[in-house]
Amino acid sequence: MEYALAAVAAIVTIVLVARFAPKLGVAAPLILIVVGSLFSFLPFAPSVEVDPEWILVGVLPPLLYSAAVNVPLMDFRRNLKAITGLSVVLVILSTAVSGYLLYLIFPDLDLAAAFALGAVISPPDAVAATAIGKRLGLPGRLVTVLEGEGLVNDATALVLLRSAIAATAGVVSLWGFVGDFVFAVAVAIGVGIAIGFATVAVRARLNNPVLNTSISFAVPFIAYLPAEELGASGVLSVVVAGLVAGHRSATRLTAQDRISERLNWRTVQFILENGVFLLMGTEVATLVVQVEDDDLGVGSAVLIGLLMTAVLIVVRFAFMVPLIASLRRDARRAQTRGVYLDQALDRLRGAPTDDPRVRARASRISRMLARRRADVDSLTAEGLGWRGGVVLGWSGMRGVVTLAAAQSLPRDLPYRPQLILVAFTVALVTLLLQGGTLPALIGRLRVTGASAERERDDLASLLEEISTTGLATVSDTALEGEEPVEPTILTRVRAESVLRAAAVRETGGDGGAHAVYVRLRRRVLEAERAALIEARSLGVHRSTSLAKAEHLLDQEEARLYRHDGGH
Known part of the structure; x- marks a missing residue:
């Protein structure tokens, strides 16, 4: 009963905070951390300490999958250099610098254990950053880089953490670590691609949106568990499977499948994303009590956490200089x-x-x-200039992965409670300091994406392009093998494609359907969808326009499906 009440209270809190956060101008995750922290110090509040496996295995895979399926593969490919630099090179650099400093600070901590904590505090959590960026209209390329970094850097950090923990037992050499890292990445990519293709192929045969969405809930774990069993990165496998599934769903799944999956996964993602931030806050009091029972006090651990926060910020900004210079050179x-x-x-x-x-x-x-x-x-x-580099540099907020990974440190590790509090301090301070000031920084630097007019024009141009292809399939006289079609029906079928594009710029309408009309519109929609997929493969239009066009086609196809009795 207590767990049920806690779950209900958590969901109500999440919904209320998400409802009023925009009015306060603060990202919901930041408010949830504060609410959870305040609750943890109330006299009647229970001691909260969650098994890290629940987060790393139960929450992280679906969270990453739900984000990956919505990242256009085209955008990910175009920004692979920046994403790789931030999610791999920067994480390794941050682990090395912060780990060595921790080794100098804690006298009884060996180098491998220090690097383990360095790996814990190195990966930023891009949930809050991307939420703020999308709300404030950051350029699409900046948002893609932040999303891509958040998807991949967890895999890098967890592989580093695993190797560092193994090294504390003296069973890993430098070359062994490099080999383990390469193996973990290569096998994870292979498993993710295989699972992505296989699960989409299976789901395409179900012909039932409810069954399809139900299977999609299992896909993150289907990708995660085999990779982990093979000694690879389950997290990276989930990301790759999500990218593949999101890309192939446009050609293999029905409109009803995509609409159902999109809505249900948005709900799951909303609950999990916000729930983990609320959970972070509720663990504060428990961490403080654990540290008070040890020699090194809470104040010292927090100060070390503040020092590590400053170090990580400096390292990230230092890394931005050569990265942005390289990207600007690539643009030239x-x-x-x-x-x-x-x-x-x-x-x-x-x-x-x-x-x-x-x-x-x-x-x-x-x-x-x-x-x-x-x-x-x-x-x-959409070149990444120095102002964009500043936004990227200030978007290194740590999150739930940092806390869960910290709690997975070996229990016999010296200073374990203090190290966990250090990790929590880094996560909390970066979320509140950087997350709380990021909107003001974006406004001060005037970093904005494409104007609404430009976005609208690109979408209308894309719709006109695919509509032209679709209408070319409609005969002037008849449906193939059937009786001649009334001119009024042909006119209506053609008009709806034309009006849809005009509606983006101005306004448009919707209409009913009968058997002949439905067959004609379906023929047009099939050709339009083929043209949309071709446009996506060429990459001429913006990914946001491609996504909106797909949603419009899905909605019309689903409407025709309902009018035709589901046949």
Whole structure:
């Protein structure tokens, strides 16, 4: 009964905070941490200490999967250099610097154990940062980099933590650590790709949105558990499976499947994301009591936590300098490549295409060049400048993974309660300090994404493009193999595609359906969806426009499905 009451109280608290947080101008996770912390010191509050396995195995996989399926694979690929730098290189650097300082501070702590805590406090949790960034309209590329970093850096940190804990027993050499890291990453990627393809193939055969969504809830664990059993990174496997599933769902799953999955996973993600921050706060009093029972006091542990927070911030900003310089250099080189790509495309268009084989080959090369040209346009249009680098540097908030990983430290480790409190201090201070001031910093630097007008125009252009392809499939006289179609039906079918694009800029309408109309509209929608997938593969349009267009097609297809009795 007590657990049920606690769960109900937690959900009500989360909903209330999420409802009123926007009015206060503060991200909900920050308020939840404060609420949980205040509650933990009340006289009647129970002592809260959650088994870290519940977080690392029960909460982290679905959280990462729900985020990964919504990250466009195209954006992830285009920003792979920045994401890899922040989620791998920076985490390793932060682990080394903070671990060595902790080794100097704690006299009875060996180097491997110090590096273990360094790995614990190194990975930022991008939940609060991306929530703030999306709400304030950060450029899409900045949000993608933050999301990508948050997805991958946990895997890096947990692999480092595992190797460091093994090293405390003297069973890992330097080359053994490097080999273990490479093995964990390679196997995790392989498992994630296999699970992503396999689960989407299975779900595509179910033809039932409820069953489909139910299976999707198991996918994070299906990806996580085998990878862990093989000694690889289960977290990275989940991320890869999510990226693959999100990319392939557009072609393999039905509109009803996507709508159902999208709504249900948004609910799960909302509860888990906010619940873990509330849980973080409720553990404060328990941590303080544990430290008070030991030699090194709470004040000393908190001061060390504040020192480590400052060190991690400095290391992150120092890393931003070469990273942003490298990305700016890439953008300048991309402009030069764009000229060569345009010249190559012009030569290809002017080449003779009488031979069908030559024409097919020219078409493949043209698509490849067009995709690369779109990549160049993306790099030059949304380059990461120094102001964006400052926002990235100040977005290194730590979160629940830091706390859960800290509590998984060996129980016989010297200073274990103090080390956990150090990790909690880092997480709490970065969330409140950086998370609380990030909106003001973004406003002061005037870092904004594309204007609403530009977003609207790009979406309308995409809809017009796919509508043209879709309408080309409608015969002027009849449905194939059927009786002639009334001109009014043809006019209505064509008008709805045209009005949909116009509605983005101005306003539009909706209508009913009968059997002939439904068949015609479905034919148009199938062609439009094929054109949308082609546009996604080329990468010419913004990922936000592609996602909105897919949602519009899904909604119309689902409406036609209902009007046609579900057939």
